[in-house]
Amino acid sequence: MLGKPLRGKLIVAVALLGLVSACGSGGTGASAGTSGAKADLAQAKQILAAASQRPTKIQVTAPVGKPVPTGKKIAFVSCGLPECVLxxxxxxxxxxxxxxxxTTINTNGTPQGFQNAFDTILRQKPDGVIYNAIDKSVIRSQLGQLQAQGAITGACCQLDPAGDGITYVIDTPDDNSPKGKIDAAWAVVNGGDSASVLYANIPDFKILSSIKSGLQTNLKTLCPGCSFDSIDLPLTSLGKDAPNRMVSYLRSHPKTKYVVLADDAAGVGLPAALRAAGLTDVKVFGQAPYGASLGYLKNGTEAGAIPYDLYGDMWAIVDSMVRKFAGVPVPTIHPPMWVVTKDNYPAEAGSDLFPIVADYDKQYAALWGKA
Structure with a gap:
C-alpha cells in the first residue's frame, strides 16, 4: 500500500492532469539520431534561459473596465485531499x-462521487461552478442542466475543450505541449550533439502525451544527432517499482544519461535508486514537482522541473467568471512556465506548492478594480 502522502500525490495528479483509461506499460522503441549531426546549442540555450526566468506578470493584462457584480454564489468540486483543499x-x-x-463540495474522486457533487450543486443553483479533470462524459447531463440554469463553468487540466456546457478551460493539452520543447532544450544543453534521452511516460494520464510529442519533435529539430526513447509506467508502479523500471532501462542502455519524467510522481525514490545502482551521472528533469520531489529540487538530486501553477490556474478561472459576469470578453491565455532548479528555488516556498508569478493575486486584484 502507498503511504498517505504519496496516495494523495497520485490522486491529485489524477485530478490535476486528467486520469483516463490505462494504455499499457510497454515502451515505444528508441528513435536513433543522425550520426555526426550538430545540435543547435545556441537555440537550446536560448529556450532554456528564457524558461529559467521566473515570470513576473500574469498573462491577463486588460482591466475589466466595468463594475464587477458582488454577491455571486460559486461552487467548487474538490477531491477532498490536502492539495485539493488548497x-x-x-x-x-x-x-x-x-x-x-x-461552497466547496468534497468528493471521493469516483465518477459517482462527481455526479453526486454536481447533483448537489444543481439543487443549490449557484452562479458559477469550478472543477478540474472530470471527464465531460461523467457529468454531461449535469453540465447541460447548469447551463439551462444560467450558471457558468470553469475547468482546469482536462482533455475536453470549452463549449457544450463548459464556459472556460485552462491547462489543456495545447498548454502542455510547450513543456516538451523546454525538456528538449534542457537535454541538448546538458548532453550536446549526441544526448540520449529517456521519457518516463505515464499512459494513464493522457494529457501528458502532449508533453511527450513536444519533447520528441523538438529534440529532433534541435539535435538531429540525439536519440529518444520512452518507457510506459503503469499507475500501479508509482510509489512502488517505477524507479527500478527506469534503472533497469538505464542499465541496459548505458549511453542514456538524461531522464525526463512525465510527472514527478514517477520519480519518487528515483535518486536513491540511481545512487544504489551506481548511476550517479544520470540527470533527471521533471514536471509538476510536489512533496518529495520538491526536496529533490532543493538539494539538486533532481536537476530541474517545470512546476504546476495551481495558484495561477485557479485565479485565471475566477477571472474568466469576473469578465463573464461583467459582460466583457474573456482573453485566451496559457499558463506561465518556469524551470526551477536548486539555484533558483523560491525562498518563500518552503517545501510546499508555490505560485509561479509571486504576486499574481495583487495583479488580478488591480485588473478587477479591487486593489
Missing part, C-alpha cells in the same frame, strides 16, 4: 476579495 483555499481568497461566496 485549491479551494486559493479560490476562496479570490471570491472573498470579490464579495462572492464559495
Amino acid at each position: 485549491q479551494g483555499e486559493v479560490i476562496k481568497k479570490a471570491t472573498d476579495l470579490l464579495g462572492w461566496s464559495l
Whole structure:
C-alpha cells in the first residue's frame, strides 16, 4: 500500500492532469539520431534561459473596465485531499476579495462521487461552478442542466475543450505541449550533439502525451544527432517499482544519461535508486514537482522541473467568471512556465506548492478594480 502522502500525490495528479483509461506499460522503441549531426546549442540555450526566468506578470493584462457584480454564489468540486483543499483555499481568497461566496463540495474522486457533487450543486443553483479533470462524459447531463440554469463553468487540466456546457478551460493539452520543447532544450544543453534521452511516460494520464510529442519533435529539430526513447509506467508502479523500471532501462542502455519524467510522481525514490545502482551521472528533469520531489529540487538530486501553477490556474478561472459576469470578453491565455532548479528555488516556498508569478493575486486584484 502507498503511504498517505504519496496516495494523495497520485490522486491529485489524477485530478490535476486528467486520469483516463490505462494504455499499457510497454515502451515505444528508441528513435536513433543522425550520426555526426550538430545540435543547435545556441537555440537550446536560448529556450532554456528564457524558461529559467521566473515570470513576473500574469498573462491577463486588460482591466475589466466595468463594475464587477458582488454577491455571486460559486461552487467548487474538490477531491477532498490536502492539495485539493488548497485549491479551494486559493479560490476562496479570490471570491472573498470579490464579495462572492464559495461552497466547496468534497468528493471521493469516483465518477459517482462527481455526479453526486454536481447533483448537489444543481439543487443549490449557484452562479458559477469550478472543477478540474472530470471527464465531460461523467457529468454531461449535469453540465447541460447548469447551463439551462444560467450558471457558468470553469475547468482546469482536462482533455475536453470549452463549449457544450463548459464556459472556460485552462491547462489543456495545447498548454502542455510547450513543456516538451523546454525538456528538449534542457537535454541538448546538458548532453550536446549526441544526448540520449529517456521519457518516463505515464499512459494513464493522457494529457501528458502532449508533453511527450513536444519533447520528441523538438529534440529532433534541435539535435538531429540525439536519440529518444520512452518507457510506459503503469499507475500501479508509482510509489512502488517505477524507479527500478527506469534503472533497469538505464542499465541496459548505458549511453542514456538524461531522464525526463512525465510527472514527478514517477520519480519518487528515483535518486536513491540511481545512487544504489551506481548511476550517479544520470540527470533527471521533471514536471509538476510536489512533496518529495520538491526536496529533490532543493538539494539538486533532481536537476530541474517545470512546476504546476495551481495558484495561477485557479485565479485565471475566477477571472474568466469576473469578465463573464461583467459582460466583457474573456482573453485566451496559457499558463506561465518556469524551470526551477536548486539555484533558483523560491525562498518563500518552503517545501510546499508555490505560485509561479509571486504576486499574481495583487495583479488580478488591480485588473478587477479591487486593489
